[in-house]
Amino acid sequence: KEKVEITKAQRALMKVIVDAYNRHKIPQDVAKKLLQDQYSAEENFLLLTEMATSQVQVLVEFTKNIPGFLSLNHEDQIALLKGSAVEAMFLRSAQVFSQKMPNGHTEVLEERIRKSGISEEFMTPMFNFYKSIGELHMIEEEQALLTAITILTPDRPFVKDQQAVERLQEPMLEVLRKLCVLQHPQEPQYFARLLGRLTELRTLNHYHAEMLTSWRMNDHKFTPLLCEIWDVQ
Ligand SMILES: COc1ccc(-c2nc3ccccc3n2[C@H](C(=O)NC2CCCCC2)C2CCCCC2)c(OC)c1
Numbered sequence: 025k026e027k028v029e030i031t032k033a034q035r036a037l038m039k040v041i042v043d044a045y046n047r048h049k050i051p052q053d054v055a056k057k058l059l060q061d062q063y064s065a066e067e068n069f070l071l072l073t074e075m076a077t078s079q080v081q082v083l084v085e086f087t088k089n090i091p092g093f094l095s096l097n098h099e100d101q102i103a104l105l106k107g108s109a110v111e112a113m114f115l116r117s118a119q120v121f122s123q124k125m126p127n128g129h130t131e132v133l134e135e136r137i138r139k140s141g142i143s144e145e146f147m148t149p150m151f152n153f154y155k156s157i158g159e160l161h162m163i164e165e166e167q168a169l170l171t172a173i174t175i176l177t178p179d180r181p182f183v184k185d186q187q188a189v190e191r192l193q194e195p196m197l198e199v200l201r202k203l204c205v206l207q208h209p210q211e212p213q214y215f216a217r218l219l220g221r222l223t224e225l226r227t228l229n230h231y232h233a234e235m236l237t238s239w240r241m242n243d244h245k246f247t248p249l250l251c252e253i254w255d256v257q
Pocket residue numbers: 050054055058068069071072075076079113114116117118120121136137140142232235236
């Protein structure tokens with residue numbers, strides 16, 4: 025039986041990531057807002073673009089706190105952010121959707137999202153992902169590390185020095201692996217399940233631009249930041 029122990033250095037790395045993650049969590053208010061009222065497709069689209077814009081800004085701040093990130097080649101820093109922003113947004117949405125809510129609230133939230141204006145064909149892949157994240161019952165350390173690992177994916181388009189990114193991602197993967205063994209001793213394959221979610225997350229990337237342009241309304245307006253990050257307009 026492998027005796028797993030998180031070293032002092034690994035605990036310090038985890039603390040840096042979790043503190044940054046908690047400091048840069050956008051307010052959960054989007055779920056509360058959606059539970060309060062029903063909005064038109066136009067209002068929902070505006071809410072999505074506002075939430076997504078602030079989430080990208082928060083993601084940049086979180087990423088700057090990842091040890092070693094600011095020492096990477098500057099073009100590679102941009103390539104990593106651009107390459108992971110949509111995945112980080114869906115990962116955050118899944119965490120918001122899976123958070124503990126009073127009885128029946130998650131069902132109302134799901135209903136509001138289903139009727140928000142997004143076209144039918146994307147509901148299944150999106151909710152399948154949200155539910156598969158929810159089933160993992162991740163602790164915040166796992167959520168924070170998974171977000172950092174998503175950002176530090178070496179094979180994003182246009183990344184020049186992939187080895188430098190691997191050198192940052194590997195210690196995160198090792199801490200997460202140990203954490204999973206310690207947190208879920210009954211589930212030796214838990215870490216593999218967690219990484220499997222990252223593969224599912226990449227498929228949402230493919231749907232993303234079409235989810236936006238097919239939103240049930242005319243004249244989809246995006247903020248300049250979202251035009252940079254999303255493949256729209
Ligand atoms: C591209 O298509 C879509 C479709 C749905 C969502 C989504 N899934 C959600 C699950 C839980 C709560 C909110 C959720 N959202 C939108 C939102 O506000 N997402 C925020 C993005 C930044 C990080 C926090 C969540 C809602 C959907 C209902 C209409 C208003 C926007 C989504 O979030 C990427 C993207």
